[in-house]
Amino acid sequence: MTTTTAAAPARRGKAMDSLTQRYLVLIGLIVIASVGFGIANDNFYSLANIGILLRSIAVLFLVSMGMTFIMLTGGIDLSVGSNVAFAGGVGVIALTATDSALVGFAAAVLAGMAIGAINGVFIGRLRLSAFMVTLATFALARGLALVIYDADSINVFNGAFLWLGGQSWGNMPVVIPFVALVFVALSVLLYRSPFGRDVYAAGSNFNTAFVLGRMPQRTLVWVYVLSGALAGLSAIITVGRVSSGQPWTGLYLEFDAITAVILGGTSLFGGRGRLLGTILGVLLYGIIINGLVLTGTNPYLQNLIKGLILLGVVLLDTLVQRRKAQ
Amino acid sequence: MTRRLEMAGIGKTFFATRALDNVDFTCTAGEVHALVGLNGAGKSTLMKILGGVYQKDEGEIRMDGQAVEIAAPADAARHGIAMIHQELSLINELNVAANIFLGSEIRHAGTPFLNKGEMARQVRAQLDRFGLKLDPNKPVRELNSGEKQIVEIIRALMSDAWLIVMDEPTSALSEEDKEMLFEFIRRMKAEGIAIIYISHHMPEIFGIAEQVTVMRDGVIVLSERIPDTTEDKVIKSMTGAELDQFVKPHKQITGKVVLSVDELSSPGNYEGVTLDVHEGEIVVLTGLRGCGAPELAKAIFGLDAGYNGQVRYLDRVLKPGRGPAVAVREGMGLVTENRDKNGILPPLSVRDNIALPFLEKSVKGGLIDGARVDGIVAKAIRDTSTKTSSPEQEIRFLSGGNKQKICFSRWLDEDLKLLILLEPTRGIDVHAKADIYRIIEDLAERGVAILILSYEIDEVLMLGDRVLTLFEGRKVQEYAYPHFDKDRMLADMAGAGHTT
CATH class of the missing domain: 3.40.50.300 (P-loop containing nucleotide triphosphate hydrolases)
Structure with missing residues (x-):
């Protein structure tokens, strides 16, 4: 197998591609932001705060990883935030009805996958616009959540159900190793399985993927189902954090996820990006938001800053792409 | 002035x-x-x-x-x-x-x-x-x-x-x-x-x-x-050098029929077309633009369901509109006429572009065996003499000729039985052309049945073991190598010949 050994070093030699450069920049920015906020507020570096920070962005990690798969196919999922509320509602109601944490978990994840499947079938099979379909399910899932919660929150006392989102080992929330586990599993799926290659192929050129027999229609359905499943997991964590299920949870979550994914270098047009970038994007975004809270920045300004971050990143990416095309 | x-x-x-x-x-x-x-x-x-x-x-x-x-x-x-x-x-x-x-x-x-x-x-x-x-x-x-x-x-x-x-x-x-x-x-x-x-x-x-x-x-x-x-x-x-002219090797077609199309019709596209392709044989469809040949080829590959008649492949009847996934699994390949529209995956690497159709073959325990894929890709690049700085190079930075070679190289798998080529040398230079002709002949040598659509008469004459002329969706004549008659073929295409 001399051919294999010949091909491998070439790949390592090319390792410094544009995405790698971007990750180095992100790491640099993460360091700068933490140092800056560390100087501004002594509490920033306390283990307790790091625990709080990581726990507060655990949900964003999960949802953004699902969003990465979707944006790699050139799509978008505006429904994730509403889906977290809906899946949480289904999970909590199933839990109260049966008093079995396992049934509660399964119900939440399946409910999330159901909304994802609706997105997937309309987008993948019927080829409707991802933006329009998920805008519809964004409203639909929120509406369902309000209906099943009867617009009121439900308190949860089942310890097993709350464990994942609420428990900490010392200053380390249980949810952090869980997120790491999901990251590893999704990385294997994306980089080492044929499905992962199909995700990239569907986003690079749907028509080519179709002609090559890769059934991109089916790939798209599964990608949205995956995003729904991650919304379901996020719902369980959200309920665990606050010990209750709330119909208005997950508001603006899709905005945060899209911003983090874009920040992580995933292309809006599909086919380009990696999960690692999303992890770094979520970290940077989370540190900035957490830092703003700790430094006592006017909360009204926070949305303004979020909007500026998204606009700035999209502008920068587009300018860089245009420069390259020259 | x-x-x-x-x-x-x-x-x-x-x-x-x-x-x-x-x-x-x-x-x-x-x-x-x-x-x-x-x-x-x-x-x-x-x-x-x-x-x-x-x-x-x-x-x-x-x-x-x-x-x-x-x-x-x-x-x-x-x-x-x-x-x-x-x-x-x-x-x-x-x-x-x-x-x-x-x-x-x-x-x-x-x-x-x-x-x-x-x-x-x-x-x-x-x-x-x-x-x-x-x-x-x-x-x-x-x-x-x-x-x-x-x-x-x-x-x-x-x-x-x-x-x-x-x-x-x-x-x-x-x-x-x-x-x-x-x-x-x-x-x-x-x-x-x-x-x-x-x-x-x-x-x-x-x-x-x-x-x-x-x-x-x-x-x-x-x-x-x-x-x-x-x-x-x-x-x-x-x-800059004498072009080493591609010369068609002499061969005898003895293999069994791979593809047999019987009275295929699709209103407005083609009408009652019948043709056979044997193992190792190169059959060329030609005519003017609008003669219906691309639609016919796509129907055979399973991209189009709206036809009457029968497509038999390896002694089985294929259902209309079965989709390309079935075709690829059964050992059919297609090189489309428009590489940028549906031939390449622009932001992906040369490696991904080549490996995609037969990815399942390199899977061990549910995971892709990277070394095996590297081997297949390296061989495909070598066999087609594709010029790329590395298999990790993004395909969109390659020249037209090299992109086209990659569209070919993904089909070099040993289980390929039938390759359909639509305008295989459109928009590429003479060097790449000669390479592509060589790849086609190599595949035929290995026993792959090949169905080509070409509008360039010189290419038709150079590649074909058998040539079918089409006019307005109908087969006009069939010519077997070496009994090619360029003038009659051109007359057929223009509608001056007799429809069979």
């Missing part, structure tokens, strides 16, 4: 690559100047400098002896230079006249309302001047690619262009439309328009041009008046 454009001592460097070096190029009103060269020779760079898209590093552009600066496309337009692009820049929903006057509409005096009658009249006057039959009120979406090109040229002429640059204008045209375009070019010459004509096709160049200039590796290697040169000389200077 005759207008004249001179580009003198033009140089351009991209990063470390010397794209143009001391290039002199002149163009005179009333003449067609053919610019030829392989992909990457520098033709497009030179034209982009002329069009204001790129800036020259050295040299001078002179218009009628006066030095001019072309810093942006608007400058080029102001100096009467117009580029006609392969990707047409017309708005489909507007009609011919509205497209031509886009941005400089004529209004009823003193009102904001468009004077459509006057615009149509002016366009008609221009069309008449060049003897073109086209309705100014027809929506552009109803025009074919030849007519669209004419609309673009008329638009340029009406904004006072005197120099028209055409890049491979005939690559998507039917024979009939080509004739129309050539007649138009002759009339433009008579009206004192200068034309720079970029093409690979020697017969076209020798039929229409006064002067030919050959570029190779960023320099001019030959520039001669057409009567003083020969096709051979031009081709040799393009490649």
Whole structure:
């Protein structure tokens, strides 16, 4: 197998591609932001705060990883935030009805996958616009959540159900190793399985993927189902954090996820990006938001800053792409 | 006085690559100047400098002896230079006249309302001047690619262009439309328009041009008046060496039937077509554009469900509209006619582009065996002599010929039984062409049945073991190698033959 050994070093030699450069920049920015906020507020570096920070962005990690798969196919999922509320509602109601944490978990994840499947079938099979379909399910899932919660929150006392989102080992929330586990599993799926290659192929050129027999229609359905499943997991964590299920949870979550994914270098047009970038994007975004809270920045300004971050990143990416095309 | 454009001592460097070096190029009103060269020779760079898209590093552009600066496309337009692009820049929903006057509409005096009658009249006057039959009120979406090109040229002429640059204008045209375009070019010459004509096709160049200039590796290697040169000389200077001509190996077709198509019909596309392809045999479908052959080939591959008749493959009847996934699993491959639309995956690596169709074969325990994929990819790159800096290179940075080779190389799997090729050498240079012919013959040698659609008669004659001519969706004649008759085939395609 001399051919294999010949091909491998070439790949390592090319390792410094544009995405790698971007990750180095992100790491640099993460360091700068933490140092800056560390100087501004002594509490920033306390283990307790790091625990709080990581726990507060655990949900964003999960949802953004699902969003990465979707944006790699050139799509978008505006429904994730509403889906977290809906899946949480289904999970909590199933839990109260049966008093079995396992049934509660399964119900939440399946409910999330159901909304994802609706997105997937309309987008993948019927080829409707991802933006329009998920805008519809964004409203639909929120509406369902309000209906099943009867617009009121439900308190949860089942310890097993709350464990994942609420428990900490010392200053380390249980949810952090869980997120790491999901990251590893999704990385294997994306980089080492044929499905992962199909995700990239569907986003690079749907028509080519179709002609090559890769059934991109089916790939798209599964990608949205995956995003729904991650919304379901996020719902369980959200309920665990606050010990209750709330119909208005997950508001603006899709905005945060899209911003983090874009920040992580995933292309809006599909086919380009990696999960690692999303992890770094979520970290940077989370540190900035957490830092703003700790430094006592006017909360009204926070949305303004979020909007500026998204606009700035999209502008920068587009300018860089245009420069390259020259 | 005759207008004249001179580009003198033009140089351009991209990063470390010397794209143009001391290039002199002149163009005179009333003449067609053919610019030829392989992909990457520098033709497009030179034209982009002329069009204001790129800036020259050295040299001078002179218009009628006066030095001019072309810093942006608007400058080029102001100096009467117009580029006609392969990707047409017309708005489909507007009609011919509205497209031509886009941005400089004529209004009823003193009102904001468009004077459509006057615009149509002016366009008609221009069309008449060049003897073109086209309705100014027809929506552009109803025009074919030849007519669209004419609309673009008329638009340029009406904004006072005197120099028209055409890049491979005939690559998507039917024979009939080509004739129309050539007649138009002759009339433009008579009206004192200068034309720079970029093409690979020697017969076209020798039929229409006064002067030919050959570029190779960023320099001019030959520039001669057409009567003083020969096709051979031009081709040799393009490649820089004797082109090792592709010679079809002699062979005997003895294998069993792989594909058998019986009375296949699809209203408006093809009618009652019957054909067989054997193991190791190359069957070529040919005709004029619109003869229905691409639709037929796509139906066989399973992309189109709307047909009557039967497709038998390896002694089984295939259901219509089974989709390409079934076809690929059963050992069929397809190289489409439009690589950018549905042939390549632009942001992905060469490796991913090659490995995709047979990925499942490299899976162990649910995971992709990277080493195995690397092996397959390295072999595919070698076997097709594709030029790429590494398998990790993004495919969109490759030249057209190399992209096309990758579209082939993904089908080199040993389980491939039938390969369908639509216009396999469209828009690629002579070197890559010879390589592609060799790949096709190698596959046939291995026993793969091959069905090709080609509109280029020389390619048809060179590749086919059997040739089927089609006219308006019907099979006209079948010819078996070596009993090819070029003149009769051309007559068949034009509808002068007898339909069987």
